[in-house]
Amino acid sequence: xxxxxxxxxxxxxxxxxxxxxxxxxxxxxxxxxxxxxxxxxxxxxxxxxxxxxxxxxxxxxxxxxxxxxxxxxxxxxxxxxxxxxxxxxxxxxxxxxxxxxxxxxxxxxxxxxxxxxxxxxxxxxxxxxxxxxxxxxxxxxxxxxxxxxxxxxxxxxxxxxxxxxxxxxxxxxxxxxxxxxxxxxxxxxxxxxxxxxxxxxxxxxxxxxxxxxxxxxxxxxxxxxxxxxxxxxxxxxxxxxxxxxxxxxxxxxxxxxxxxxxxxxxxxxxxxxxxxxxxxxxxxxxxxxxxxxxxxxxxxxxxxxxxxxxxxxxxxxxxxxxxxxxxxxxxxxxxxxxxxxxxxxxxxxxxxxxxxxxxx
Amino acid sequence: xxxxxxxxxxxxxxxxxxxxxxxxxxxxxxxxxxxxxxxxxxxxxxxxxxxxxxxxxxxxxxxxxxxxxxxxxxxxxxxxxxxxxxxxxxxxxxxxxxxxxxxxxxxxxxxxxxxxxxxxxxxxxxxxxxxxxxxxxxxxxxxxxxxxxxxxxxxxxxxxxxxxxxxxxxxxxxxxxxxxxxxxxxxxxxxxxxxxxxxxxxxxxxxxxxxxxxxxxxxxxxxxxxxxxxxxxxxxxxxxxxxxxxxxxxxxxxxxxxxxxxxxxxxxxxxxxxxxxxxxxxxxxxxxxxxxxxxxxxxxxxxxxxxxxx
Numbered sequence: 271x272x273x274x275x276x277x278x279x280x281x282x283x284x285x286x287x288x289x290x291x292x293x294x295x296x297x298x299x300x301x302x303x304x305x306x307x308x309x310x311x312x313x314x315x316x317x318x319x320x321x322x323x324x325x326x327x328x329x330x331x332x333x334x335x336x337x338x339x340x341x342x343x344x345x346x347x348x349x350x351x352x353x354x355x356x357x358x359x360x361x362x363x364x365x366x367x368x369x370x371x372x373x374x375x376x377x378x379x380x381x382x383x384x385x386x387x388x389x390x391x392x393x394x395x396x397x398x399x400x401x402x403x404x405x406x407x408x409x410x411x412x413x414x415x416x417x418x419x420x421x422x423x424x425x426x427x428x429x430x431x432x433x434x435x436x437x438x439x440x441x442x443x444x445x446x447x448x449x450x451x452x453x454x455x456x457x458x459x460x461x462x463x464x465x466x467x468x469x470x471x472x473x474x475x476x477x478x479x480x481x482x483x484x485x486x487x488x489x490x491x492x493x494x495x496x497x498x499x500x501x502x503x504x505x506x507x508x509x510x511x512x513x514x515x516x517x518x519x520x521x522x523x524x525x526x527x528x529x530x531x532x533x534x535x536x537x538x539x540x541x542x543x544x545x546x547x548x549x550x551x552x553x554x555x556x557x558x559x560x561x562x563x564x565x566x567x568x569x570x571x572x573x574x575x576x577x578x579x580x581x582x583x584x585x586x587x588x589x590x591x592x593x594x595x596x597x598x599x600x601x602x603x604x605x606x607x608x609x610x611x612x613x614x615x616x617x618x619x620x621x622x623x624x625x626x627x628x629x630x
Numbered sequence: 631x632x633x634x635x636x637x638x639x640x641x642x643x644x645x646x647x648x649x650x651x652x653x654x655x656x657x658x659x660x661x662x663x664x665x666x667x668x669x670x671x672x673x674x675x676x677x678x679x680x681x682x683x684x685x686x687x688x689x690x691x692x693x694x695x696x697x698x699x700x701x702x703x704x705x706x707x708x709x710x711x712x713x714x715x716x717x718x719x720x721x722x723x724x725x726x727x728x729x730x731x732x733x734x735x736x737x738x739x740x741x742x743x744x745x746x747x748x749x750x751x752x753x754x755x756x757x758x759x760x761x762x763x764x765x766x767x768x769x770x771x772x773x774x775x776x777x778x779x780x781x782x783x784x785x786x787x788x789x790x791x792x793x794x795x796x797x798x799x800x801x802x803x804x805x806x807x808x809x810x811x812x813x814x815x816x817x818x819x820x821x822x823x824x825x826x827x828x829x830x831x832x833x834x835x836x837x838x839x840x841x842x843x844x845x846x847x848x849x850x851x852x853x854x855x856x857x858x859x860x861x862x863x864x865x866x867x868x869x870x871x872x873x874x875x876x877x878x879x880x881x882x883x884x885x886x887x888x889x890x891x892x893x894x895x896x897x898x899x900x901x902x903x904x905x906x907x908x909x910x911x912x913x914x915x916x917x918x919x920x921x922x923x924x925x926x927x928x929x930x931x932x933x934x935x936x937x938x939x940x
Contacts, residue, residue: 414918423854435900559727604735612721
């Protein structure tokens with residue numbers, strides 16, 4: 271049998287290698303899963319991971335890759351700050367929805383006027399919406415010590431109901447012959463989040479994601495707040511002695527992650543999604559949790575992880591239309607990735623010693 | 631709006647039915663947390679139980695087989711959590727989330743062929759004589775078997791935790807795993823068994839949703855019930871009878887808002903559907919506001935990894 275021996279500090283090699291190992295293991299397990307579903311596993315894996323990049327029509331899929339990765343990276347960057355400090359905001363999906371509702375509401379309020387300041391106002395509203403929604407668990411946590419995991423999650427279901435109400439109520443398209451769903455923002459030039467360079471998929475949300483990656487990197491490496499976040503996660507007691515105020519950290523981390531999720535929602539509703547509808551929420555807020563962990567809570571890692579996760583989305587769509595692979599299989603595949611990631615994480619914190627098992 | 635259409639006896643009877651899935655999941659999670667493990671994957675285990683139970687019941691035509699399959703399926707899923715957190719020392723919060731994300735995807739995948747099907751009917755047990763008591767009989771004694779199973783489980787968990795040696799060992803492991811280990815108890819083995827029990831209970835709860843409460847299969851049908859079960863364990867400050875109280879209170883709110891929807895209250899349906907979640911938040915706030923009392927009952931080793939280094 272084997273025994274575990276704690277490393278004095280996490281192994282640098284394995285910290286970088288575990289995500290790759292996890293992806294490889296997930297591909298194997300996913301292949302088995304697809305085989306059980308009666309699909310050719312090699313063909314399925316190739317369709318998901320290779321075709322969007324190098325197959326036919328790759329020019330279209332590469333653009334889609336950035337469209338999907340944008341919100342994932344944006345949300346995951348925010349989440350990673352909290353996760354590092356041991357603050358578990360898992361309600362990003364709700365903050366994403368609120369950002370979209372607030373951003374769209376501001377845009378629709380101006381319809382059909384054309385002004386340069388409408389889009390910036392929508393961005394502000396989106397960020398504020400997400401921020402406010404995240405402040406609910408944050409304030410409850412700091413004032414009453416309420417568990418932020420449960421509250422932020424409950425608020426996802428509240429947000430989903432609010433979204434449905436908005437789609438059939440206040441934000442419904444008055445010219446939509448009674449169908450649920452708002453006006454199409456992408457058809458409204460002052461409020462549209464259009465592709466900046468045609469054919470690349472780059473819209474303002476993608477730009478924002480890149481900016482967030484750089485900002486988070488600078489924050490964590492060069493700023494006192496980043497140091498406090500890292501310290502609070504690694505040694506909470508030492509952090510308190512160093513003068514870190516836990517409550518302030520909770521408010522900042524939750525607020526930042528909420529605002530970024532809200533931004534992601536706003537860019538999505540004004541661009542790729544186009545309008546507020548009942549099925550607007552697509553689970554980006556939850557997938558971003560996987561992205562944050564897969565990227566090892568490091569900004570650059572998150573960027574790569576976001577692109578990889580976007581690949582599974584885009585590739586999953588292709589596999590769905592070409593091979594008839596159920597879309598839920600991709601969801602299960604993404605969940606498996608997180609399992610393997612957590613499992614192989616052991617290697618960076620522990621040494622494995624083979625030998626006879628001692629009596630325990 | 632016609633509030634007189636709401637019959638109190640029917641309301642209470644349906645309250646018990648709507649509370650049962652959460653009650654089952656919560657009583658399982660209580661045992662898990664008492665052993666010192668925080669499994670946030672209840673939602674994932676419930677939905678896996680829902681589809682395993684549904685599929686087995688449809689294929690065999692027997693609801694009992696469905697419930698057994700649900701318990702087995704969900705406890706197998708909880709075994710993944712057990713291996714990751716107990717042997718591979720993974721973070722319990724992250725692993726619980728992974729369990730939920732995986733469970734939602736996995737169940738949707740299996741469930742594709744079952745959308746729109748009707749499960750075999752689970753008969754209501756009419757307990758002779760007792761069920762004929764006016765009002766009371768209607769409320770208490772005309773339910774299906776699982777309602778009584780859930781109540782029996784609460785009583786059993788309470789008795790085992792309070793009066794038996796097994797319960798004492800379980801609590802010892804949850805309060806201080808190092809001391810329990812030093813006394814020679816198999817901390818990891820005990821926790822894995824607790825996790826499997828919790829998984830089985832969550833699975834039963836999920837199957838209750840898909841086989842009796844709804845009864846049909848839709849993707850993501852648990853809609854946060856697993857998370858509410860987790861909140862109820864906190865609300866109950868880790869006491870079995872209070873879990874019952876919490877689950878029935880919650881069931882009452884759910885049934886009431888459904889009845890208000892049916893009665894045509896002048897509030898949009900979406901706002902009424904939010905109410906159970908909002909009230910769960912409110913309850914959590916009230917419980918945690920009283921910090922000393924709430925934390926007094928929490929198992930001391932809750933959420934901590936155990937690694938015997940010697």
